[in-house]
Amino acid sequence: MTRAALLQLLAVGLGGAFGAMLRHGANLLLPRAAAPWPALSTLCVNVVGCLCAGLLLVWLGGREDADFWRALLLTGVLGGLTTFSAFGVDLLALLRAARYDWLALTIAAHVGLGLLAIVAGWRLGQLAWPGRI
Helix, strand or coil: CHHHHHHHCCCHHHHHHHHHHHHHHHHHHCCCCCCCCCCCCCCCHHHHHHHHHHHHHHHHHHCCCCEEEEEHHHHHHHHHHHHHHHHHHHHHHHHHHCCCHHHHHHHHHHEEEEEEHHHHHHHHHHHHHHCCC
């Protein structure tokens, strides 16, 4: 394994640990409510993660050290923070409770707000770092 690959591997691990701690902090700040909306913390971290990903994609554009920062921040921190598997668990709970209305709303909220957040992050990144992709 090359030195650069090893450094990226460590960056992913450290970033992932930090992202997971942020995720747990979101759970503590936004505890699960009883029905009908059990997944507010999941929604929040997924939308914030998408916003940050949009910003980071612009910030990384053209950087010579982009591979390291992508490993640390996108794969590591945001990978540990955002929670697709938790999203799946939340959906299963709604499905098992036959809450199809909330199931559809939860899917639409995560996907729709996630898309809006990543576009907003991309646009903000273009304003913050003009001339990058």
